[in-house]
Amino acid sequence: MKLIVANPTGLCFGVRRAIEQLETTLQDNREVFALGSPIHNPQEVERLEKKGLHVVETPEEVPEGAVAFIRAHGVCPETHRRLEARCRVVVDGTCPFVRNAQARARSLAEEGYPVLILGDRNHPEVQGILGYVNGTALVVSETEEPEGILQSLPKERIGVLSQTTQKVAALSDLVGRLVSWIPEVRVYNTICRATLARQESVCRLAATVDGILIIGGRNSANTRKLAEIARDAGAPTLWIEHAGELDRSWLEQMGSVGVAAGGSTPDWLIRELIETLEKL
Numbered sequence: 001m002k003l004i005v006a007n008p009t010g011l012c013f014g015v016r017r018a019i020e021q022l023e024t025t026l027q028d029n030r031e032v033f034a035l036g037s038p039i040h041n042p043q044e045v046e047r048l049e050k051k052g053l054h055v056v057e058t059p060e061e062v063p064e065g066a067v068a069f070i071r072a073h074g075v076c077p078e079t080h081r082r083l084e085a086r087c088r089v090v091v092d093g094t095c096p097f098v099r100n101a102q103a104r105a106r107s108l109a110e111e112g113y114p115v116l117i118l119g120d121r122n123h124p125e126v127q128g129i130l131g132y133v134n135g136t137a138l139v140v141s142e143t144e145e146p147e148g149i150l151q152s153l154p155k156e157r158i159g160v161l162s163q164t165t166q167k168v169a170a171l172s173d174l175v176g177r178l179v180s181w182i183p184e185v186r187v188y189n190t191i192c193r194a195t196l197a198r199q200e201s202v203c204r205l206a207a208t209v210d211g212i213l214i215i216g217g218r219n220s221a222n223t224r225k226l227a228e229i230a231r232d233a234g235a236p237t238l239w240i241e242h243a244g245e246l247d248r249s250w251l252e253q254m255g256s257v258g259v260a261a262g263g264s265t266p267d268w269l270i271r272e273l274i275e276t277l278e279k280l
């Protein structure tokens with residue numbers, strides 16, 4: 001069986017940067033409290049927990065005077081303030097691409113645009129971005145009709161941006177629909193370059209192999225998008241979290257297999273998968 005690994009693939013710049021910040025903080029402090037899982041990968045979280053990481057869901061769960069960590073998804077300004085108020089140190093691992101989306105949302109609202117965010121309204125990154133909008137903000141997913149969501153708003157103008165991990169095709173489609181019935185549509189493409197590059201590489205790979213193996217956490221939005229893209233490109237696709245989930249009967253049908261990893265899949269899990277595949 002021929003094996004081809006997508007390029008680029010795996011840990012994106014933002015998550016790699018955040019994990020490095022977290023590791024350094026864990027070296028200097030016995031315990032660090034991350035607000036939300038710092039990486040959407042259960043195996044990597046387990047590794048970090050052994051070094052003193054605690055994952056909490058609200059600022060109030062962080063003990064007074066402790067060290068807190070903000071993950072790459074970022075948080076809204078109010079949550080940031082609550083952390084600063086009770087913690088000795090707050091290490092901010094917000095990805096610069098997410099910061100850009102937050103700043104764009106804020107500036108669109110300041111200029112009087114209702115803000116429409118393409119994304120998953122329950123995703124922490126989107127929740128954080130919404131906190132930067134002092135005005136009207138709405139979220140539309142790629143499967144929803146924007147016409148229904150925007151029904152109650154005046155149809156004069158709108159500002160649009162995207163969760164960083166959305167598909168470019170979905171943003172283009174949304175904007176295409178909006179321009180047909182709203183005269184002024186101001187768009188910021190806030191899909192990050194790392195996401196774009198990984199989506200393009202999996203799309204290219206899907207056209208050249210018999211099947212695609214996607215490795216990444218089931219709670220990882222960007223991994224899910226990669227699996228969708230591979231399927232949409234017509235490649236039989238198997239999504240696993242780690243090498244232990246490999247389905248041998250699926251592999252037996254393949255003459256060539258492509259491997260792609262989500263932006264939150266650590267290097268060691270990819271290495272483990274490739275080593276396992278090479279031994280088959």
Ligand code: SF4
Nearest residue numbers: 012014095097164192
């Ligand atoms: S996917 Fe993009 S925006 Fe999200 S953490 Fe990675 S580099 Fe940053």
